[in-house]
Amino acid sequence: MRRMVGSVEGILFVILLALCVVLSLATDSFFSMQNFFDLLNNQSVNIIFAVGLVVVLIAGGIDISFSVAASVVQYVVVVMMIQIGGGNWLLGFVAAMVCGLALGLFNAFLIHKLRIVSIIASIGTYNLFFGLLMYLTRGRSIYAIPDWLDERVALLTVGADRAEATLYLPALVMLVVVSVAWFILARTGFGRLVYGFGSDPEAARRSGVRIAVMQGFAYGWLGLCAGIAGLMQAHMVREVVPNALYGRELDVLAAVVLGGAVLGGGRGTVLGAALGVLLLAVVQNGLNLLGVTPYAFKAIVGAIILIAVTFTNFDKVAPLIGLSNRKARTT
């Protein structure tokens, strides 16, 4: 708990809490089980993406191909399941994870073996994945998805009639993904290696850290998360639309950076990434309920990210604007 105070996660949590209190007082509908569950149902997919992406950022890379990779996985898995006569949740999950992992490892291969800089590699695969998907499917959506995927799995229903609120499967899946990622990154030595690798790859190499394993883990994990997120998104919208997730990557990237990850690597946490997604979602939700025009959302979200990142960088900014910097001083 001591570490929470003053950390990025701690600050985000306090802001999120404050925002929730303000919105609860300012609007009638924010403070309701329905709104809360809706938020979780809708944001689970983004949080799963974010938890995947934060690992890549910690490892010092970047990937923008995960959202279209998720679309590819959706399409492939649903077609595959229809082909074998329907399938079930187990098969669906396994197929989505394997398929996502494969796409992630393809990025890792380009970056590690062919030495392509990660941003360039993923711009390439972003266009490759999405282009192939649109070309091969001719942009056609699938509306008749298998029954098991089509019927929303309810975890918890509270209230009745108009006030009924239901929490669906993606929230649970999200919780599992968050827990696994948190455990690996924060509680194992392997997690420290990932941070170390992101912080200084050459120092990690000299320490005997196997670079291929690090890259494979980071991009493979993001691919895995993208596969799961793709499946969950199809489950929530009950259809597969090839371009439904197109463009989501920058929203997720913004949220993860808001959550304390940096593009240089070595920094970021699972909790921060999840809180980043939630904070941006609550802001949008709040603006909506307050009746602010949706046209203003992007600008407001952009401003929040810039302000937040400035503040988390404060120890670097302070001396430049003439404030003495007591914390970073060597003693």
Place this chain on the structure above:
Amino acid sequence: MSVGAFPMTQMALRARAVSKRFGNVLALDDVAFDLERGEVHCLVGENGCGKSTLIKAISGVYVPTPGASFQFGDDPPVSKISPAEAKARGIHVIWQDLSLFPDLSVGYNIIFDAFVERPFALSERKVALQRARRTMEDLGVSLDLDMPLRHLGIAQRQLVAICRVLQTEASIIFMDEPTASLTRTETENLLDIVRKLSARGISIVFVSHRLGEVLEVCSRVTVMRDGRIVGTFPAEGMNQKRLAELMTGHEFLDSRREWTSPGAPVLQLDGLTVPGQFQDVSFTLHRGEILGLTGLLGSGRTELAHAIFGMTRPESGRILIDGAPVSLRSNRDAIENGIAYVSEDRLNLGLHQTQSILKNTAITTLRELSSPSFYLGPESIRTLCTEWIGRLRTKVSDPSLPVNSLSGGNQQRVVLAKWLATRPKVLILDSPTVGVDVGAKAEIFRIVNELTAEGMAIILISDEANEIHAHSDRILIMRNGRITKDLQPGDMAEEDLEALINA
């Protein structure tokens, strides 16, 4: 010590025919190197002679030219190893560039190797951190284990790198310039630990430019020059002068600055204060004067230099140049007012390593070079660069090569050149001889003396009492952010100065 005390000398490492080529440069030329079990073996040589390259070849970071052979203990010889294999054989290195992880906490940096060995051992952390704490106590240092490493200065990072290696189950430890930024007490603690490790049967290869330290700690010393081994000698009967001759290949004279009477005041500080860094600092620097500024790490010397160079803004006090108060809002202002600062971390902060020598030299004067037309001609840069290469006697085959193709001593000259090109009135040299060999050191002070003869004023920041004593006209000692002593070298012997600094 009689040979009988060790009836069987066990070999820890036998390296043969180790060569390494970078482009046209043969960095290692058929090197043979033997290391006995439990010995402290020093490796000395000028910058760029191949010491670090040899360490990298033995620890698996570089793949040597085919034909090399490494034999560890009684195992069969191998022609190359990977970093992971080197670790598995208990070979650990304190790298010259430290190779630490800025974003990890101090504690996790220290126990990082435990994670490499056992990435999924969950109970490891607490035990290892406990061990880290004990190692720090042995070394006589106290650092906050939870603090991210990036908040520490270079000297403290060096301590972290040392603690890290002391954590491991090592059989051979290479220490590449481990004491470069340490204070005297810390260095002595380290040398004590080196002796203890050696008594436990761990072989230590110690690289240092401080030849006195070298002879104090080792049993044998190997001298390298131009990628070759000059020879391996017992430490007994060896002296600093002889070592310096073997390293440079020519006789080396200890130089001292001749005292000159200072000219008119050029820089005056009047009650300068940056809270938390230094308080109420006042002094006057004259034309042609070398002002030695010393004190323990954390005494505020580097911070003071940063303030004079406009990198931090003082809360109170004045800076006067040629008698007129100036307001330095950034280092750009400082440069325009004739102040130049050569940082202590030259490799990272002083040069753009992958850029050419030409561009590195021109970077401080781009505005002048491109005025009045805004056109920056390659000829003007070349002229500037050639002028300084000549004046500083930099060894450069082609100025359009990246600066990292030069040896450390020559890189140092490029840093100096880029600042001298701004025609400063005041040149601040922060630890200019850290990690620099004897030959290059003498060259630096030759240049400095020439500059002062032309009227430039120099602030020389250094830890080395002998350096400050030999090369300053006046000495200021700082402690806890204040100037506590203002003296002249003639007032006292070098040893007394050393005692004053450490008091």
